[in-house]
Amino acid sequence: MSPKISDEHKELRRQQILEAAERVFIRKGYEPATMKDFVEEAEMSRGWIYLYFQSKEEIFGALMEKFDTANAKEMNEQLEETDSTWEALVALLNQQKKDLSATAESLSPTFYEYYLSGWRDSLRREQLTRRFERSIAGYTRLLQTGVDRGEFNPSLPIALVAKIIVSQLDGILSHTLAVGAEQAEADRLLDALIVYTRQLLGVSK
Amino acid sequence: MSPKISDEHKELRRQQILEAAERVFIRKGYEPATMKDFVEEAEMSRGWIYLYFQSKEEIFGALMEKFDTANAKEMNEQLEETDSTWEALVALLNQQKKDLSATAESLSPTFYEYYLSGWRDSLRREQLTRRFERSIAGYTRLLQTGVDRGEFNPSLPIALVAKIIVSQLDGILSHTLAVGAEQAEADRLLDALIVYTRQLLGVSK
Numbered sequence: 001m002s003p004k005i006s007d008e009h010k011e012l013r014r015q016q017i018l019e020a021a022e023r024v025f026i027r028k029g030y031e032p033a034t035m036k037d038f039v040e041e042a043e044m045s046r047g048w049i050y051l052y053f054q055s056k057e058e059i060f061g062a063l064m065e066k067f068d069t070a071n072a073k074e075m076n077e078q079l080e081e082t083d084s085t086w087e088a089l090v091a092l093l094n095q096q097k098k099d100l101s102a103t104a105e106s107l108s109p110t111f112y113e114y115y116l117s118g119w120r121d122s123l124r125r126e127q128l129t130r131r132f133e134r135s136i137a138g139y140t141r142l143l144q145t146g147v148d149r150g151e152f153n154p155s156l157p158i159a160l161v162a163k164i165i166v167s168q169l170d171g172i173l174s175h176t177l178a179v180g181a182e183q184a185e186a187d188r189l190l191d192a193l194i195v196y197t198r199q200l201l202g203v204s205k
Numbered sequence: 206m207s208p209k210i211s212d213e214h215k216e217l218r219r220q221q222i223l224e225a226a227e228r229v230f231i232r233k234g235y236e237p238a239t240m241k242d243f244v245e246e247a248e249m250s251r252g253w254i255y256l257y258f259q260s261k262e263e264i265f266g267a268l269m270e271k272f273d274t275a276n277a278k279e280m281n282e283q284l285e286e287t288d289s290t291w292e293a294l295v296a297l298l299n300q301q302k303k304d305l306s307a308t309a310e311s312l313s314p315t316f317y318e319y320y321l322s323g324w325r326d327s328l329r330r331e332q333l334t335r336r337f338e339r340s341i342a343g344y345t346r347l348l349q350t351g352v353d354r355g356e357f358n359p360s361l362p363i364a365l366v367a368k369i370i371v372s373q374l375d376g377i378l379s380h381t382l383a384v385g386a387e388q389a390e391a392d393r394l395l396d397a398l399i400v401y402t403r404q405l406l407g408v409s410k
Contacts, residue, residue, distance in 0.1 A: 029325055109324045117322040119314045119382065120234055128383045156397065163380070163390055164397055171376025175368070177324065178333045185368055192361065192369055196401060 014052050017042050018066060021059045025110045030060065031117070060114065063107065064127070068134060075138055085146030086203045092142075093194050096169060100176045100186045109177060136162050146201065153202035161200050168193050219257050222247050223271060226264045230315045235265065236322070265319065268312065269332070273339060280343055290351030291408045297347075298399050301374060305381045305391045314382060341367050351406065358407035366405050373398050 005013070020042035024033050035056055039046050053059045074095070078088040099106070118124035139162035146152035154161055172193070175184035210218070225247035229238050240261055244251050258264045279300070283293040304311070323329035344367035351357035359366055377398070380389035 029322075031322070109321065112317075112321040113324065115383070116314070116317040117234075117236070119318065129388075132380065132384050132388075160390060160393055160397070163394060167376035167380045167389070167394055168373050169376070170379050171372035171374070174375050174379060175337065175372045178320070179337050183334075183337075184372070185365060188365055189368060189372055192365070192405075200397075 010052075013044075013048065014062075017044070017049055017052055018059065018063055022063055022107060025060070025063070025107060026105060030110050030114045061127075064111075064131070067107070068131065072134075072138055075142060079142065079145060083149075085142065085149055085151050086198070086201070089142060089146070089197070090194055093165075093169075093190055093197070096172075097187050097190055100173065100190075101181050103173065103176050103181070108173060112174070112177065135166055139165055143201065146203075151204055153204065154200060155202060156200060161197070164200065165193070165197055218249075218253065219267075222249070222254055222257055223264065223268055227268055227312060230265070230268070230312060231310060235315050235319045266332075269316075269336070272312070273336065277339075277343055280347060284347065284350060288354075290347065290354055290356050291403070291406070294347060294351070294402070295399055298370075298374075298395055298402070301377075302392050302395055305378065305395075306386050308378065308381050308386070313378060317379070317382065340371055344370055348406065351408075356409055358409065359405060360407060361405060366402070369405065370398070370402055 017038065021033075021038045024037045024041050028037065033056060035046075035049070038056075038059065039049055042049060053062065075088075075092060078091050079085065082088055082091075103109075115124055115128045136159065140159050143152060143154070143158040143161055147154065147158065152158075156164075168189075172184065172186055172189045175189075176186045178184070181187070222243065226238075226243045229242045229246050233242065238261060240251075240254070243261075243264065244254055247254060258267065280293075280297060283296050284290065287293055287296075308314075320329055320333045341364065345364050348357060348359070348363040348366055352359065352363065357363075361369075373394075377389065377391055377394045380394075381391045383389070386392070
């Protein structure tokens, strides 16, 4: 009974479902969102959606994957756009300003809810550990590129510098969620992080 | 019908209830915990507990108040113990190492759950804003003491330095919760934060 459609069409449908689910998660958060909500938001039949995803968990997993892939792609693009690893890193950190100003209308609160409310759930803990490792590995690779190019002469191991950067970004994000970008002074915190990172990396002119 | 007891006894009972509730929250998290759990854990009658607290929310509020007051007290004690504001600050930051190593068995995951799952709840948002302001104000006062004593010559406004410190502490805490103190390298992140703070404050010898 499943309709015959091309791979391209399939991928388009899949993206439409993910976009609809993202809007629902942003509006309602994780726990209250249901497959029924996604069906209504996507304006597809229930059967269509279940061809692609069996559960809310699966849809959320696909959304996380989509965002992680997009972030990795952005990092690579920034690196390709310029010969300067430092400029690529600054562009990435400055991009966070834009992201943070829209954080309340993003998936961030739902990500936090999923991981922190689900903190006692071993599956979510494993996912969280994998995402942590992926994020640190991404920044470490970027820093290694700068070392290889002779741009950086870091005073600390680059994996530790990556952890400093990512933990500070997460701290700024959580404050922005808590009280808003303005009261948290998110932009100034990011500017300070850029200055600090430059120094940790011993960036040459 | 309410039993006649001295103020001292009342306070003792209140503390016993809060301690029992804390154990329950640590074990179960916020949402699953119930007044019935507190009654059982405290081994008091239901009536006794309701003399003191009307709801789970009220008990959690009292626990937050208790911890914030203890933190403020600790900060003041550190300041009184030494003439050096810098030493007091370092002692506070080093204390975090101990706290972080036990964070999975502390109320931290429950605090996060309460605020971040409750992120769409305006009452919790207000509480979170108040706690943020209180925490920044506490650190700002400590930094101002160092300025007044001629110990610090900060390159940035001290309220911003306070935000840098607290956001970084929160980032380190969230990574520690995510993957544990060892994988997060919490101690080394705190050591780096101390070096960085020293420099931001322009600490004189």
